[in-house]
Amino acid sequence: MFNIITPTYNRAHTLPRVYKSLIQQTTKTFEWIIVDDGSTDNTYQLISEWIKNTTEFKITYHKLNINKGKSNAVNVAIDLCKEKYTIIADSDDTFVPETISDLKDIWTNNTDNSIGAIWTLTKDESGQIIGDKFPEDYWKVDFKTRVLKHNIEGEKWHCWKTNVLKSNKMILSNECHIGESHTWNHINRSFDFLCINIAHRIYFHSNDGLIATKTSKERKAKVYYNSALIELENVSLNDIIKYKFYRFYAFQYIKSNLYLKRRTNRLSFVKKLTCFVIFMLNIPLKLVRT
Incomplete structure (x- = not known):
């Protein structure tokens, strides 16, 4: 079965x-x-x-x-x-x-x-x-x-x-x-x-497990970049603006670009612009929390 x-x-x-x-x-x-x-x-x-x-x-x-x-x-x-x-x-x-x-x-x-x-x-x-x-x-x-x-x-x-x-x-x-x-x-x-x-x-914590493994900033950026593409590529601009889940990936999409070279696989210009606005609006909040 x-x-x-x-x-x-x-x-x-x-x-x-x-x-x-x-x-x-x-x-x-x-x-x-x-x-x-x-x-x-x-x-x-x-x-x-x-x-x-x-x-x-x-x-x-x-x-x-x-x-x-x-x-x-x-x-x-x-x-x-x-x-x-x-x-x-x-x-x-x-x-x-x-x-x-x-x-x-x-x-x-x-x-x-x-x-x-x-x-x-x-x-x-x-x-x-x-x-x-x-x-x-x-x-x-x-x-x-x-x-x-x-x-x-x-x-x-x-x-x-x-x-x-x-x-x-x-x-x-x-x-x-x-x-x-x-x-x-x-x-x-x-x-x-x-x-x-x-x-x-x-769940058993493991020092050599996937979650516990340390990664470089560039490696993390690749994870967030590709994850953002997966979650944002087929959703509407309205949903990206409306829902916290999508706003999180919009922020990470722009942030990850700071650590990566020019990408060939990207969001559309309008979605990227929307992500950038969300990124800029959230920077003050991120600074306050850190």
């Missing part, structure tokens, strides 16, 4: 957490698909032992020759998915034993074809919920309500209809990593999410 996909790169020291979580699931109607993004540690040897000794569920291992980043590895894994629903389980996290059982019940009882994913909460190692709870339980929400009106913040966990992911793969850039949230926003414009105030995922 479920695909659980794990992209990994040199995480043999954290992967046992994921494996232990799967072994402890009260319902094991899933296949675990691991895409190794060119690891040079003992990941292959570790997973080979698990494949040999695990009978409760199937483990599929696929190794890439060249490290191309998490998003590309996720896309490769999506192509390997055969089951109806898909979960992305990071290589350094864990989740509660009832996760698959809960999700199975929710999907079985759901008859709404407009829903593309189930979203649940995330807690940290001490058991504290990370970020905002949803304003209501079993909250069916579109992009405008979730992001533009409520701006729900903090780590969340997701279980997707596989066909939705296959049609809307992770957004890639040759310059930098593009955050998963931009792909989720893109999907949410076409499909509703069913958001439930139950914590499934447990």
Whole structure:
């Protein structure tokens, strides 16, 4: 019923957490698909032992020759998915034993074809919920309500209809990593999410994790620039001016240009001018807060 996909790169020291979580699931109607993004540690040897000794569920291992980043590895894994629903389980996290059982019940009882994913909460190692709870339980929400009106913040966990992911793969850039949230926003414009105030995922802080990794100003500028293009390119000027979410990316679009050379992929002149006005109006506020 479920695909659980794990992209990994040199995480043999954290992967046992994921494996232990799967072994402890009260319902094991899933296949675990691991895409190794060119690891040079003992990941292959570790997973080979698990494949040999695990009978409760199937483990599929696929190794890439060249490290191309998490998003590309996720896309490769999506192509390997055969089951109806898909979960992305990071290589350094864990989740509660009832996760698959809960999700199975929710999907079985759901008859709404407009829903593309189930979203649940995330807690940290001490058991504290990370970020905002949803304003209501079993909250069916579109992009405008979730992001533009409520701006729900903090780590969340997701279980997707596989066909939705296959049609809307992770957004890639040759310059930098593009955050998963931009792909989720893109999907949410076409499909509703069913958001439930139950914590499934447990997030572990990792010094070598993607979020914790330090980057240069130029690298950050590339991330913000490309992220701004994704979010602003197909929205109206009125929405850019009206909503805080878009004004944030308008500000970052202009700011990132200060660190980057002339770009060939740019917003239209009118949108760039709008972003510049938003940037100039917000500079005094930024200075006050710093």
